[in-house]
Amino acid sequence: MSRYVDRMRRAADACAGADIDAFVAAPSPDLRYLLGYDPPPLERLTLLVVRRDADPVLIVPELERPLAAASPGGASIELRGWVDGVDPYREVSRLLPPNGRVAAVDRLWASHLLGLQGALPGVAFASASTVLPGLRAVKDPDELDALRRAGAAADATFGDVVGLRFAGRREDEIAADLGRLLVEHGHARADFTIVGSGPNGASAHHEPGGRVIEPGDAVVLDFGGELDGYYSDTTRTVVVGGSPPGFDEVFRAVFEAQAAGVAAIRPGVPIQEVDRAARAVTRDAGFADRFIHRTGHGIGLEIHEPPYVIEGNETPLEAGMTFSVEPGIYLEGRFGVRIEDIVAVTSDGVERLNRSPRELRTVE
Ligand code: ZN
Ligand code: ZN
Numbered sequence: 001m002s003r004y005v006d007r008m009r010r011a012a013d014a015c016a017g018a019d020i021d022a023f024v025a026a027p028s029p030d031l032r033y034l035l036g037y038d039p040p041p042l043e044r045l046t047l048l049v050v051r052r053d054a055d056p057v058l059i060v061p062e063l064e065r066p067l068a069a070a071s072p073g074g075a076s077i078e079l080r081g082w083v084d085g086v087d088p089y090r091e092v093s094r095l096l097p098p099n100g101r102v103a104a105v106d107r108l109w110a111s112h113l114l115g116l117q118g119a120l121p122g123v124a125f126a127s128a129s130t131v132l133p134g135l136r137a138v139k140d141p142d143e144l145d146a147l148r149r150a151g152a153a154a155d156a157t158f159g160d161v162v163g164l165r166f167a168g169r170r171e172d173e174i175a176a177d178l179g180r181l182l183v184e185h186g187h188a189r190a191d192f193t194i195v196g197s198g199p200n201g202a203s204a205h206h207e208p209g210g211r212v213i214e215p216g217d218a219v220v221l222d223f224g225g226e227l228d229g230y231y232s233d234t235t236r237t238v239v240v241g242g243s244p245p246g247f248d249e250v251f252r253a254v255f256e257a258q259a260a261g262v263a264a265i266r267p268g269v270p271i272q273e274v275d276r277a278a279r280a281v282t283r284d285a286g287f288a289d290r291f292i293h294r295t296g297h298g299i300g301l302e303i304h305e306p307p308y309v310i311e312g313n314e315t316p317l318e319a320g321m322t323f324s325v326e327p328g329i330y331l332e333g334r335f336g337v338r339i340e341d342i343v344a345v346t347s348d349g350v351e352r353l354n355r356s357p358r359e360l361r362t363v364e
Contacts, residue, residue, distance in 0.1 A: 003140070004073030007034050008056045011135060015052040018131045021100035023050040024092070024116070028107035029301035030128070032229075033136050036072025039064060045088040045112055048077075049095045059091050089119035096120060103128040133306035137298055138320035144344055146230040147300065147322055151342050151353035153185040154224055154232035158356045160185075166240045166363045167215050171195040171208035178223045187225035187232065191303060194222035194235075198244075201237070201336030204293060204328060215241035218251075218335040219363075220328075224303065231303045233324055234354045235340035238361045247337075250329050251360050253285035254337045257327040258358065261295055261309075262343060265325075265350035271313040278327045279311075287329045296324035299342055321345045322353070 011023050011034060025031045025048040032038040035048060035058070044061040046068070055078060060068045062081035068074050082088045089112075096102060099122040104113060106129050117125065128135070139147065160181050166174065172195070179190035196206035197213045201220040213219060217240045224233035237254075239247065261278035275295040282291040296309035299322055307315055309323055326340030341354040 004035055005076050008050050011050045012052045014132045020103045020131055021097050023103045025105045026108045028105050030105045033301055037068055057095055059088055089115040093119040098122045103131045136300055137307050138318050139322055146228045148353055150227040150230050150232035153187055153227055154234045155354055155356040156185040157181040158236055162361055162363050166213045169213055171197050171211050175208040182225045187227045190225040196220040199333050202330040202332045216244050218247055220336050220338055231299050233299055233303055235326055235338045237337045238363045240363055244335055250337050253282050254327055254329055254339050257281035258325055258339045261325040262350055267317055267319050269317050271307050271309055271315050272311050274309050275311055290329045291327055296326050298323045317345045319345050319347045
């Protein structure tokens, strides 16, 4: 229970640091993080109100109060039930300063935010991911362990999939193999299985379909899922039988960009330096305009969460932060290459949570 008290305390402190009066969280990964309570988001309002100068309160539908009370952090906060027919937004308004600043989690239904704005016309609402982006960024030791297990299970999935036949099979068959293997290796479920073969690999988030994979194709494999509440996300690019023309040079650039990005990681370094280090390699190789996305994203209770590894993010790296390093080069009509590992910042450098070989792998 104390971990949730600590986390709500930290959220309150972060509000004070950001000149925010309160932080409100509807059912979402943030509520799960702060309270261990994970109900589905619904039309009836459930809202955790964390205030900088008062104790936290959970506004909850009366019929769900027993569920909330039984949650890991439920006994550590005041629960205020509301019954159908009462305006729950009025209940929330009694907890907040009428002219204050309130940070709201990104996953808050528009109906709820509009209800809150109606009950609190003087309050300025802000996006919590903008004003409190660091809330979940530094992981606890057991969170790091869960991410390590998820990474190892994704690595085992890759180790198995490269032993399967690619040539003559459809992308969506390989995607189904990836999904099955993720679960076999311990994931609760697979959340995404991108298989981009040949020209389809140039579409970074390609939805695997009926294209039959041929010898000489490059294939981008980007897959992950949830294990013990935390996510895996890794990408390897393989070739079938041998490389298509011009591929090896592109692969080398992405391989070295990924290594350069990871090598830039240590505590205190502004996050944008990781993006710059990776991007310098692809630029020097002549592909500046074909690396068309940020270098990475935080990962934890969500697949994509702060911190984002992007130019302009000057947040210093801290031990315990976890994120992806995933440069890519995409040549329309030909192929794509992406290599992605999840990493954790350590007290003096970096730990890769994905260990499967990054060197070019030829499959059959
Ligand atoms: Zn990915
Ligand atoms: Zn990713």
